[in-house]
Amino acid sequence: LRAPEGAHTVFMVTVFAVCGPLLGGIVLFGWRAALVAALAITSCVVTELLYYRVTRIPALLGRSHAVLTGVLLALTLPAFVPWFVPVVAGAFAIIVGKAVFGGVGHFVWQPALVGRLAVAVMFPALLAISDARFQHRLPVLAQNRLLVGDVREGAFGNDIAPWRGRPAPNGKDAFLLTPPAETLRGLTDRQSPAYSALVFRPAEQLDAKPAALLQLPPMENLFYGARPGSLGETGIILLVVACLYLIYRNYLKWELPLAMFLAASVTVAVAPIYLAGPNNTVRTFWLPLLSPEGLGTALTYVNYQLLSGQLVLAMVLVSVEMTSRPVTTGGQVLLGLGCGTLAMLLQLYTTVPIPCLMAVLAMNTLTPTIDRFWRPRVFGTKHFAILRGE
Numbered sequence: 001l002r003a004p005e006g007a008h009t010v011f012m013v014t015v016f017a018v019c020g021p022l023l024g025g026i027v028l029f030g031w032r033a034a035l036v037a038a039l040a041i042t043s044c045v046v047t048e049l050l051y052y053r054v055t056r057i058p059a060l061l062g063r064s065h066a067v068l069t070g071v072l073l074a075l076t077l078p079a080f081v082p083w084f085v086p087v088v089a090g091a092f093a094i095i096v097g098k099a100v101f102g103g104v105g106h107f108v109w110q111p112a113l114v115g116r117l118a119v120a121v122m123f124p125a126l127l128a129i130s131d132a133r134f135q136h137r138l139p140v141l142a143q144n145r146l147l148v149g150d151v152r153e154g155a156f157g158n159d160i161a162p163w164r165g166r167p168a169p170n171g172k173d174a175f176l177l178t179p180p181a182e183t184l185r186g187l188t189d190r191q192s193p194a195y196s197a198l199v200f201r202p203a204e205q206l207d208a209k210p211a212a213l214l215q216l217p218p219m220e221n222l223f224y225g226a227r228p229g230s231l232g233e234t235g236i237i238l239l240v241v242a243c244l245y246l247i248y249r250n251y252l253k254w255e256l257p258l259a260m261f262l263a264a265s266v267t268v269a270v271a272p273i274y275l276a277g278p279n280n281t282v283r284t285f286w287l288p289l290l291s292p293e294g295l296g297t298a299l300t301y302v303n304y305q306l307l308s309g310q311l312v313l314a315m316v317l318v319s320v321e322m323t324s325r326p327v328t329t330g331g332q333v334l335l336g337l338g339c340g341t342l343a344m345l346l347q348l349y350t351t352v353p354i355p356c357l358m359a360v361l362a363m364n365t366l367t368p369t370i371d372r373f374w375r376p377r378v379f380g381t382k383h384f385a386i387l388r389g390e
Contacts, residue, residue: 043090
């Protein structure tokens, strides 16, 4: 009752925090990224306003949460999508993700992720690497075309070349590159592994395939955000800064993102990879961290897996939404462990379009159960009394 910050303040401060990654995405992907963000935010605000006019649900009265939902939704969308994709995603985020449950404080799933999942199902070819316009690659603006370039004007680029210092192709604004996560998928395809090693290709194997990590861009590209992805997915440094700011403001317990990151790291370190052996055989390594190629190579592989997908974006998204996460610290640790493990398993072994975000949605479903069984002990009762039915 005496807290100096109300719900509106919480939402607007959170918007301020996540606007950093959004602005970074606009710089990296140009004016089309700004258009996608504006359409997503406008769609969320207008849809909520119209829905409130019809239903008069009190929990839809404020616009600040709709703005936050729109910003988070924009972070999950690529810049090259047509205008109607963020509009439809915003409508689904507000109506299906929030309004049908009764508004703010009542929904189960992160509304922005509900909208992103809806358009992933309805328009898969417009959001994935299968988009025919880019010939199974995705665009990244050249350094000299940041902010003002058009990501739809791209030409094939060298996947393993440094991004920094490379001018745009003649008459184009962007490079068409293979997403690193797509390249790494050849390590976890048991039926037809694409590589014979992580780094050191066996010279004695006459039919040896390439080394996986040598087909990837320099690690510095991933830190710059110079790789294909959604608006907020590639700006790793900005996402970490936003997360730290929310922790500083006490809107977020540090245990949640840390548990998610540690769970993802352990999963990648122990989950098996498949390498092409001699005479069309398949070699299985259950502990990539103990790879015979050395600890340094193994750690580099783990880092690429963690930074080449949506993991850091998912950490921020699952962290900022207070309704869809557990209340207690222990419950949030459980949520983070589940999200991190499931996210990496989906990224490694499935072809779902948004694996890390799907993991967040799946774990959001368990939030009421986690809250029910991991609640603070009432003074005078035994630990975990509710689990024993007492």
